Amino acid sequence: MATTNSLGRRKTSIARVILAEGKGTITVNGRDSKQYFPILLQQYKVQQPFALTETVGKYDVTATIDGGGITGQVEALRLGIARALVKIDAEHKPKLKALDLMTRDPREVERKKFGRKKARKRFQFSKR
Numbered sequence: 001m002a003t004t005n006s007l008g009r010r011k012t013s014i015a016r017v018i019l020a021e022g023k024g025t026i027t028v029n030g031r032d033s034k035q036y037f038p039i040l041l042q043q044y045k046v047q048q049p050f051a052l053t054e055t056v057g058k059y060d061v062t063a064t065i066d067g068g069g070i071t072g073q074v075e076a077l078r079l080g081i082a083r084a085l086v087k088i089d090a091e092h093k094p095k096l097k098a099l100d101l102m103t104r105d106p107r108e109v110e111r112k113k114f115g116r117k118k119a120r121k122r123f124q125f126s127k128r
Helices: 040-053 070-088 088-096
Strands: 004-010 015-022 026-028 059-068
Touching: 004 070, 015 070, 040 070, 040 088, 059 070, 070 088
Parallel strands: 026 059
Antiparallel strands: 004 015, 015 059
């Protein structure tokens, strides 16, 4: 029975993923993934690596996700699952890489600058 650990990150979310042979159950922070991610698009993103590699229902996923919001957590989980699938079978990599599932999205929130309202937005200019 093969078990694989991997890590996925997105924005400030970190997903620790354990992939084991099983029936296809996905558990996130002790809850079912459909309960944790109720929106259909989020459920699709979680299943995407399995659909591409034709391994739907072959592996059980146990994930612990910390930080960030829902979208960041979903995409961190997706990256973690994709990395774990490549560890199990390296032949999956070209399929996953073709749809950018193996790439860690580097975009982060830009810090707020002093003298400004937000990172780039300025206070309203008054001529008089």
